[in-house]
Amino acid sequence: MSFVFSTPVRFADVDHAGIVYYPRFFHLFHLAFEELWRTRIGPRAYSELIDRDRIGFPSVRAECEFKLPLRFGDTAEIEVSITRLGAKSITFRYRVYRSEPRALCAEGTVVCAVVDLARFVAIAVPDRVVAMLDDLVEKPSSI
Amino acid sequence: MSFVFSTPVRFADVDHAGIVYYPRFFHLFHLAFEELWRTRIGPRAYSELIDRDRIGFPSVRAECEFKLPLRFGDTAEIEVSITRLGAKSITFRYRVYRSEPRALCAEGTVVCAVVDLARFVAIAVPDRVVAMLDDLVEKPSSI
Amino acid sequence: MSFVFSTPVRFADVDHAGIVYYPRFFHLFHLAFEELWRTRIGPRAYSELIDRDRIGFPSVRAECEFKLPLRFGDTAEIEVSITRLGAKSITFRYRVYRSEPRALCAEGTVVCAVVDLARFVAIAVPDRVVAMLDDLVEKPSSI
Amino acid sequence: MSFVFSTPVRFADVDHAGIVYYPRFFHLFHLAFEELWRTRIGPRAYSELIDRDRIGFPSVRAECEFKLPLRFGDTAEIEVSITRLGAKSITFRYRVYRSEPRALCAEGTVVCAVVDLARFVAIAVPDRVVAMLDDLVEKPSSI
Numbered sequence: 001m002s003f004v005f006s007t008p009v010r011f012a013d014v015d016h017a018g019i020v021y022y023p024r025f026f027h028l029f030h031l032a033f034e035e036l037w038r039t040r041i042g043p044r045a046y047s048e049l050i051d052r053d054r055i056g057f058p059s060v061r062a063e064c065e066f067k068l069p070l071r072f073g074d075t076a077e078i079e080v081s082i083t084r085l086g087a088k089s090i091t092f093r094y095r096v097y098r099s100e101p102r103a104l105c106a107e108g109t110v111v112c113a114v115v116d117l118a119r120f121v122a123i124a125v126p127d128r129v130v131a132m133l134d135d136l137v138e139k140p141s142s143i
Numbered sequence: 144m145s146f147v148f149s150t151p152v153r154f155a156d157v158d159h160a161g162i163v164y165y166p167r168f169f170h171l172f173h174l175a176f177e178e179l180w181r182t183r184i185g186p187r188a189y190s191e192l193i194d195r196d197r198i199g200f201p202s203v204r205a206e207c208e209f210k211l212p213l214r215f216g217d218t219a220e221i222e223v224s225i226t227r228l229g230a231k232s233i234t235f236r237y238r239v240y241r242s243e244p245r246a247l248c249a250e251g252t253v254v255c256a257v258v259d260l261a262r263f264v265a266i267a268v269p270d271r272v273v274a275m276l277d278d279l280v281e282k283p284s285s286i
Numbered sequence: 287m288s289f290v291f292s293t294p295v296r297f298a299d300v301d302h303a304g305i306v307y308y309p310r311f312f313h314l315f316h317l318a319f320e321e322l323w324r325t326r327i328g329p330r331a332y333s334e335l336i337d338r339d340r341i342g343f344p345s346v347r348a349e350c351e352f353k354l355p356l357r358f359g360d361t362a363e364i365e366v367s368i369t370r371l372g373a374k375s376i377t378f379r380y381r382v383y384r385s386e387p388r389a390l391c392a393e394g395t396v397v398c399a400v401v402d403l404a405r406f407v408a409i410a411v412p413d414r415v416v417a418m419l420d421d422l423v424e425k426p427s428s429i
Numbered sequence: 430m431s432f433v434f435s436t437p438v439r440f441a442d443v444d445h446a447g448i449v450y451y452p453r454f455f456h457l458f459h460l461a462f463e464e465l466w467r468t469r470i471g472p473r474a475y476s477e478l479i480d481r482d483r484i485g486f487p488s489v490r491a492e493c494e495f496k497l498p499l500r501f502g503d504t505a506e507i508e509v510s511i512t513r514l515g516a517k518s519i520t521f522r523y524r525v526y527r528s529e530p531r532a533l534c535a536e537g538t539v540v541c542a543v544v545d546l547a548r549f550v551a552i553a554v555p556d557r558v559v560a561m562l563d564d565l566v567e568k569p570s571s572i
Contacts, residue, residue: 008186011177012170012307014300016358017479017546021298022488022539023455027155030452034154043151043243047216050446059451063492069549072302073190100186110451117446120498155450157443159501160336160403164441165345165396166316169309193303202308206349212406215445253308260303263355294472297463298456313441320440329437329529333502359476386472 001135002081003039005032006099009074019069025106026062029094032078033057040132050117055126057112060089064108068098075099082136088122089113090133144278145224146182148175149242152217162212168249169205172237175221176200183275193260198269200255203232207251211241218242225279231265232256233276287421288367289325291318292385295360305355311392312348315380318364319343326418336403341412343398346375350394354384361385368422374408375399376419430564431510432468434461435528438503448498454535455491458523461507462486469561479546484555486541489518493537497527504528511565517551518542519562 007028015021037046049055070076077097084091089111096106114125150171158164180189192198213219220240227234232254239249257268293314301307323332335341356362363383370377375397382392400411436457444450466475478484499505506526513520518540525535543554 008177008181011173011189011303012301012309014302015298016300016304016476017297017485017487018302018304019487021456021459022491023298023452023459026452026455027450030154030450034151038151043218044216046154047214047445056446058446058448058498059495061492061494062451063490065490066488069487071190073187075186154446155444155452157445158441159333159443159447160342160344160440161445161447162344164313164316165348166309166312166441169312170307173307173309190302199303201303201305201355202352204349204351205308206347208347209345212344294463294467297459297475316440320437324437329504330502332440333500357476359473361472 002079003032003036003136004077004079005035006075006077007031009070009072009076011072013070014072019071022064022066025064025066025096025108026110028076028078028096029062029064029092029108029110032080032094033092036080037132053126054117055123056115056117057090058115059110060113061111062108064094064106066106068103068105070096070098070105076105080136081138082133083109083138085125085130085133085137087124090125093138145222146175146179146279147220147222148178149218149220150174152213152215152219154215156213157215162214165207165209168207168209168239168251169253171219171221171239172205172207172235172251172253175223175237176235179223180275196269197260198266199258199260200233201258202253203256204254205251207237207249209249211246211248213239213241213248219248223279224281225276226252226281228268228273228276228280230267233268236281288365289318289322289422290363290365291321292361292363293317295356295358295362297358299356300358305357308350308352311350311352311382311394312396314362314364314382315348315350315378315394315396318366318380319378322366323418339412340403341409342401342403343376344401345396346399347397348394350380350392352392354389354391356382356384356391362391366422367424368419369395369424371411371416371419371423373410376411379424431508432461432465432565433506433508434464435504435506436460438499438501438505440501442499443501448500451493451495454493454495454525454537455539457505457507457525458491458493458521458537458539461509461523462521465509466561482555483546484552485544485546486519487544488539489542490540491537493523493535495535497532497534499525499527499534505534509565510567511562512538512567514554514559514562514566516553519554522567 222238508524
C-alpha cells in the first residue's frame with residue numbers, strides 16, 4: 001500500500017530553465033511526508049512529536065533519479081511507501097508522477113534516523129510511529 | 144464575496160525564530176492567487192495565459208501588516224478579495240487567518256499590473272479576466 | 287550612511303515569468319539585514335541574540351514598490367538605511383539595485399518590533415543594537 | 430583541485446527542528462555550481478548558455494549523505510569536484526563543511542546531463558565547458 005499527496009507545481013517552483021528546480025523534488029518528498037502525519041494522526045501530529053516529545057526524523061541519506069521535468073501548470077502526485085522499517089531508522093521511497101498526461105518524473109529514497117532532538121542521538125522508532133507506518137512497508141510480492 | 148485557499152504551514156516555512164518567515168506571507172498570497180485561477184478556469188489557466196497569450200501580472204506594489212505569528216502545525220486560510228479592478232491594474236487584498244484557534248495573522252494588498260510579457264508594457268485587463276474576478280470586488284457596503 | 291550587500295540573482299529565484307518572484311525581494315531585504323549583523327558584530331551575532339538573549343525582530347509591517355524586474359544573471363545590490371529608530375521598533379528602508387546596467391529595481395520599508403521571544407512582547411531596543419545601527423539613520427538633509 | 434564557495438546559513442534555511450532543511454543542501458550544491466560559472470567565466474555565463482545557446486545541465490541523479498546538522502549562525506563551505514567528465518554527462522561531487530568548528534556536514538554527487546533545451550535531448554559537453562571544468566576532475570591519486 002502507499003500514501004499519495006497531490007499538489008500543483010507552483011509559480012516559483014521552477015528555475016531559470018523553466019522546469020522544477022531539482023532540489024524542490026526533495027521538498028515535494030517532504031510535503032508528502034508531512035501530509036502523511038496530518039492525514040493519519042492530525043494537523044499538529046508532527047509538530048507535537050518534535051516540540052513535546054522532542055523526537056525528530058532527520059535525513060541521513062537521500063537520493064533521487066530525475067526522469068522527466070515537471071513544469072508550472074503540472075500537478076505532481078507524490079507516492080510514499082517504505083522499503084525498510086528498521087529499529088532506529090526508516091527508509092522511505094517516493095515516486096513523483098505528473099498527473100496529466102501521467103508519467104513518472106522522479107523516484108528516490110530517503111533514509112531517516114529517529115533521534116532524540118535534545119541529545120541528537122538515535123533512538124528506537126516509537127511504537128505508535130510503527131503502527132502508523134506499518135501498512136506502507138513494501139511487501140516482497142509488490143516489488 | 145471572497146475566495147479562500149487553505150494550506151498547512153510547512154516544516155520549512157519557519158525561520159530560526161520558529162515562526163513563519165515574513166516573506167513567506169507574500170508567497171501565501173501568491174498561492175491563493177494561483178489557486179483562484181486553477182479553481183475558476185483550470186489547472187493550466189495561468190500558465191497558458193503566460194506562455195500562449197504572453198500576458199502576466201507582475202506586482203508593482205505590495206504591503207502587509209503582520210499581526211500574529213503563524214507556526215508549524217497551524218493551518219493558514221488565505222482570503223482573497225479585490226479592492227480595485229482598474230483598466231490596467233488590479234489591487235488584491237489578502238487576509239491570512241490561522242484556522243485553530245481562529246485569528247487574523249496578516250493582512251495586505253498587492254497591486255498587479257497587467258503586462259504584455261514580450262514587451263513588458265501595461266495593457267488593458269482582458270475581458271475574460273474581468274469576468275473571472277468580478278465577484279471578488281469589494282462592495283462599498285462590505286467595507 | 288547606508289550598508290550595502292550584494293548577491294547574484296540565483297537560478298531558482300525566478301518564477302515562471304522568468305523574473306525574480308516578488309516575495310523574494312523581501313527575502314533579499316532580510317539577507318541584507320542578516321549581513322549587517324554579521325559584518326558589524328560577527329557571524330553568530332544575530333543567532334546568539336535570538337538563542338541566548340531571546341530577543342527577536344519580527345516584522346510588523348512591510349511594503350515594497352517594484353520598479354524594474356531582476357533576472358537570473360543580474361547582481362542585486364541591497365542598500366539598507368533606517369528611517370526611524372524608535373524606542374521599541376525600527377523602520378528599515380531597503381533599496382534593491384541591479385548593478386549592471388545600474389538601475390533601481392525595488393524600494394521598500396520594513397518595520398520591526400523588538401520583542402522578548404519568550405513572551406512575544408515588545409521591549410526597548412537594546413543599547414548595543416542602537417549603537418550598531420545609529421549611523422544608518424537617515425539625516426533630514428539626506429532625504 | 431576543487432572549487433570552494435562559502436555562504437552563511439540563512440535565517441530561513443532552517444526547518445522547525447532548527448537545522449538546515451535537508452533539501453537545502455542540494456540548493457547549496459547548486460549555489461556552488463552557479464558560483465563556479467560566475468567566477469571562472471563571468472556573472473552572466475550560465476544565463477547566456479541557457480538563453481542564447483539553449484544549453485542546460487538538468488540533474489538526472491542526485492544523492493547525498495547527511496553527517497552533521499548545519500544551523501543558523503554557521504558558515505557553509507561547499508567544495509566542488511568532478512568524479513566523471515563524460516561525453517554527454519558530468520558527475521559533480523559536493524562536500525559541505527561547517528567552517529567553525531570545521532566539520533564535514535554533507536557529501537553527495539549530482540549527475541548532470543548536457544541537453545539542448547529546445548528539444549530536451551542530450552548533447553555532447555561543449556569544448557569550452559570541458560576547458561572550464563577540466564582541473565576539477567579528481568585524479569586517481571587524490572581519492
